[in-house]
Amino acid sequence: MAISKKIRSQIAQGSWIRRMFEEGILLKRQHGADRVFDLSLGNPVLEPPSEFRTELLRIARDETPGTHRYMPNGGFPETRAAVAAALREESGIPFTPSEVIMTCGAGGAMNVILKALLDPGDEVVVIAPYFPEYVFYVDNQGGQVKVAGSDKGFQPDPASIASAITGRTRAVIVNSPNNPTGVIYSKETLAKIGQVVLDAERRLATEIYLISDEPYRKLIYSGVSYPFVYPHHVRTVVATSHSKDLGLAGERIGYIAANPADPARADLIDAATFANRTLGFVNAPAIAQRIVARIQRATVDIDAYRKKRDFLYSELTRIGYEIVKPDGAFYMFPRSPLPDDRAFVALLQSRLVLVVPGTGFGAPGYFRLSYCVDDRTLEGAIAGFEGAFAEATARS
Ligand SMILES: Cc1ncc(COP(=O)(O)O)c(C=O)c1O
The missing domain is CATH 3.90.1150.10 (Aspartate Aminotransferase, domain 1)
Structure with a gap:
């Protein structure tokens, strides 16, 4: 064939x-x-959670015209506002709706971010053990994967990340809680990664994004509060979804959240919104957007x-x-x-x-x-x- x-x-x-x-x-x-x-x-x-069904039934009964049409490619303004508000509450970081766009799951979000960042031949560092789909996501957008390693406790090894970075590196992907290990990257590890990336940017006169893939962020068992990546590097962007925390993997709903401290965040969000459209996602599913806007605090x-x-x-x-x-x-x-x-x-x-x-x-x-x-x-x-x-x- x-x-x-x-x-x-x-x-x-x-x-x-x-x-x-x-x-x-x-x-x-x-x-x-x-x-x-x-x-x-x-x-x-x-x-x-039961809140999902309540909202689904509410939408089923809503006969407001236009409910199922196209919307702006980044998502419904009220959904972006609800996600930004929940993120502010969770992280203490001052997110606004203009830093958020809704996506078709975390997988959609990752492809959109990579499309927004990569030129052909650019490199992306992934940290083993890693989610195998990253290799294909990077390739989809014309990039090349470079693999860094972890220590025995599966915390990323900053020295290995430093040596994987070259003048062509545009991003380092971090994933915590991690698939496949279940390990949460510590604040100390993230601080070291942030420093390695900053040093490399200065040495190589480049800009490198930390892409934090966080679909398991709310599935934490040890009572630790989640160490967000944002404080450790200004060029941080998050890809996540409600596939796992709300059990909605089949509904394909997630989001991208850029760092409010990133001076280039408006450009990044514009590029990601364009990529969301032109990769053919167009926008995240309307029904799922309306539902998750109202159940951000449920799991x-x-x-x-x-x-x-x-x-x-x-x-x-x-x-x-x-x-x-x-x-x-x-x-x-x-x-x-x-x-x-x-x-x-x-x-x-x-x-x-x-x-x-x-x-x-x-x-x-x-x-x-x-x-x-x-x-x-x-x-x-x-x-x-x-x-x-x-x-x-x-x-x-
Ligand atoms: C680490 C990681 N990233 C991304 C995804 C994709 O998630 P989604 O279903 O939200 O696209 C998964 C799914 O298993 C995952 O484990």
Whole structure:
């Protein structure tokens, strides 16, 4: 078929997560869905809060003409105002509606920001372990990815970021709470990254944005307040969504928020608004915009995710897995008991437990599991984790 060679090769190398998902479908067909324990996908399992349904019903009954037409490409003014107000309250930073535009999820927001920033051949630094889609998002906008590393606790390594930056670097992507590790980047780490970026800007006479991808910002279990990136670099822009905090992944609603301290923020927001239109998103979905404007302070039942994390962490560490305890999101990134993470994932698969090899996140030697699954799946997976660990330890 006449699809491009590039897409063909991206599909072939690209998605471990998708591959595991497809393996899962086959295994479920062979063994029965209730005997396969699929921890490979980050698809939120918790239902949206009740406020969502109330607002949805209100909109369904609203017969005001024009409700479903196009609106300004950046979104409804009242939605941007509601997001800015909630952000002011959450961060203490003086956001106004002109710093916010509504997007089709965090994925849409990332593509829009990258489109606004990159010229062909420009570079973007990502920090391993990273969300694999970044590689494609950067490529979509003509950029090149450079990979920096993290320490043993999965905090980004500032020295490694410094050496990944060149004269062509236009952005560094940070993602906290992190997919795949669940780790929250500390304020100290963010301050060091900010300093590294500022030093590089001065040394290379360039401007570099910190793009903070934060769809898990409200999924935090440790009582820590979220360390925002804005105070650490003036050129910071956030991409986020309500896919996870409101359980609305299918509704494709998110936003971009530029730093009120960035002197170039109006240009950035203009460019992003143009990119939102010309990438074909046009605008974020109207119904979802109207709903989230009214439920900015609601969330899914975050404590339910915390309980799942606690159960899984205590069971897996009891078995002997080495894990950096995650403080947020709904992932864990244990060390693979076999040096080859793909071989270990295959061992788990033979016991009908599906996870994703760390290789897919730029971090071989680990594997990712998602605990945004029902309790039956979590509990059912434990025997497989136990058996595979014993087999791996006997082999090595
Ligand atoms: C780190 C990260 N960024 C972005 C996204 C995309 O989120 P959305 O569904 O809001 O586009 C995801 C989804 O899993 C994610 O994990």
